[in-house]
Amino acid sequence: MHQSPLAEHVGVEITGVQMSSLEDEALDALKQAVYQNGVAVLRDQELSPEQHIAFAKRWGGIDVNPFFPTNSGWPEIAEVRKAETQRVNIGGGWHTDHSYDEIPAMGSILVARELPPSGGDTLFSSAGAAYDSLSDGLKQTLDTLRAVHSADHIYQPGGFYSKTDQAEELTGQELSTRAVHPVVIRHPVTGRKLLYVNPGFTLHFEGWSREESLPLLAYLYEVASREEFQCRVQWQPGSVAIWDNRATWHLALNDYHGHRRVMHRITLTGDPIAA
Ligand SMILES: O=C(O)CCC(=O)C(=O)O
Numbered sequence: 523m524h525q526s527p528l529a530e531h532v533g534v535e536i537t538g539v540q541m542s543s544l545e546d547e548a549l550d551a552l553k554q555a556v557y558q559n560g561v562a563v564l565r566d567q568e569l570s571p572e573q574h575i576a577f578a579k580r581w582g583g584i585d586v587n588p589f590f591p592t593n594s595g596w597p598e599i600a601e602v603r604k605a606e607t608q609r610v611n612i613g614g615g616w617h618t619d620h621s622y623d624e625i626p627a628m629g630s631i632l633v634a635r636e637l638p639p640s641g642g643d644t645l646f647s648s649a650g651a652a653y654d655s656l657s658d659g660l661k662q663t664l665d666t667l668r669a670v671h672s673a674d675h676i677y678q679p680g681g682f683y684s685k686t687d688q689a690e691e692l693t694g695q696e697l698s699t700r701a702v703h704p705v706v707i708r709h710p711v712t713g714r715k716l717l718y719v720n721p722g723f724t725l726h727f728e729g730w731s732r733e734e735s736l737p738l739l740a741y742l743y744e745v746a747s748r749e750e751f752q753c754r755v756q757w758q759p760g761s762v763a764i765w766d767n768r769a770t771w772h773l774a775l776n777d778y779h780g781h782r783r784v785m786h787r788i789t790l791t792g793d794p795i796a797a
Pocket residue numbers: 602612613614619630632643644772773774775785787
């Protein structure tokens with residue numbers, strides 16, 4: 523297994539392994555690579571949907587995302603797709619998946635199935651590097667705070683996607699989600715301190731109004747989305763990304779209108795998170 527960094531703070535590219543026939547030792551090394559680097563991109567994979575599911579089960583548990591359309595044959599696989607005719611994509615703003623859950627999903631295994639001729643890259647940013655860059659004073663303040671997260675304003679009727687051309691495809695509009703998490707968490711495996719708020723799902727600091735929370739949240743979002751803390755995943759046929767939701771944020775670029783993009787996603791079960 524060969525590893526090379528994608529950027530200074532986040533992301534590693536892995537070549538020389540096939541996920542469909544990985545030894546136990548290589549799987550352990552791959553897990554460490556994901557936890558340490560936030561996201562691992564594996565190239566030239568030949569992975570059928572059945573092998574995708576089998577690999578996810580070897581990694582740990584599978585969470586079924588209630589909002590994305592599932593691929594008809596495989597209920598464990600969500601399709602993240604945008605048709606030639608659609609304008610809005612899934613995940614087009616900075617977010618970490620499932621922060622609105624009590625135990626947020628560990629991450630996802632995203633397999634490129636149909637790619638546009640160009641564009642459609644995914645950006646990741648390092649929640650650890652963003653935290654490390656803050657002053658000691660701000661770190662101390664953030665260490666004492668908790669924040670409220672929800673996806674209701676995204677997926678419920680009247681929410682973000684309801685006003686877009688993705689509305690028809692999404693499910694679970696009747697669900698309500700809410701969770702409170704520390705603003706700074708420790709990675710369950712590496713122990714690294716991570717900034718755990720995100721523009722997609724964080725509503726406000728616990729005990730603060732939204733109006734009071736927004737200026738500080740906006741500042742943290744500006745820091746965490748700085749280019750210096752990012753890497754860019756350029757998809758190719760056979761590319762697979764495995765990311766860690768605790769350690770990273772991500773954003774799917776929407777710069778390929780008129781072309782189809784289909785990704786197969788399996789969401790991996792997480793561990794309880796804590797300060
Ligand atoms: O399509 C992508 O590159 C990522 C979309 C996304 O946000 C997700 O699958 O969680």
